[in-house]
Amino acid sequence: MLNPVDTEAVIRDGGATGRFPGEIHEGVAWWLGACLVVTQKARRIGVAHDGHPAVAEFASRLCRGAINAQHYACNVRLLGHQTEARLLAALKSSQGAPGAWLSASTDDEALIIRITLYSRHGIVLDETNGLAEIRRMIDEDRVPIPVNDQARGTVEPWHHQMAKGMCPS
Incomplete structure (x- = not known):
């Protein structure tokens, strides 16, 4: 692992949370994207x-991790700057796509980055539905990479109309 992270401290509460810089870095988002797709x-x-x-850069890294996850050739639909409610509505209309919501807040002058991961049922990941497996994969430096160039996915904007009623793929 090029830039280690304390997985027990950071990968928790439905995703990843930590002070930036310090406890969490952009590479964590890449790992989460790849591991979310695989799990x-x-x-x-x-x-x-x-x-x-700062969160926009984390989102970009998460997307790049997701499109590089083993053989899945994942299509990442990026809503960009939206509310968490809009993301959840879009996921619900997408007939079973998991997702990620990224946000920032401040605490005693430090920037806190939070990445919340959702299952294909719109439920926040926890220890029983994927988060423990993601933590283990990252902790053991077993983050999935693509098997070949044909296995790479794509990132495309998820336009407002698509977020309302998910255009067919």
Whole structure:
């Protein structure tokens, strides 16, 4: 692992949470994206964020991890700057796509990054539905990489109309 992270401290409470810089870095988002795709066996995921500049970079990294997850060739639908409610509505309309919501807040002058991961049923991941497996994969440096270039996925914008009624793939 090039840039280690304390997985027990950071990978918790439905995803990853930590002070930036320090406890969490952009590579964690890449790992989460790849591991979310593999643990949920996803061919498509939805991603949105709160618009904070640091969070936008984390979202970009998460998307890149998701499109590089083993043989899944995952299609990442990026809503960009949206509310968490809009992401959840889009995931619900997508007939079973998992997703990720990224947000930032401040605590005693430190930036806190939070990445919340959702199952294909719109439920926050916990120890029983994927989070423990993601933590283990990252802790053991077994983050999935693509088997070949044909296995790489794509990132495309998830336009407002698509978020309302999910255009067919």
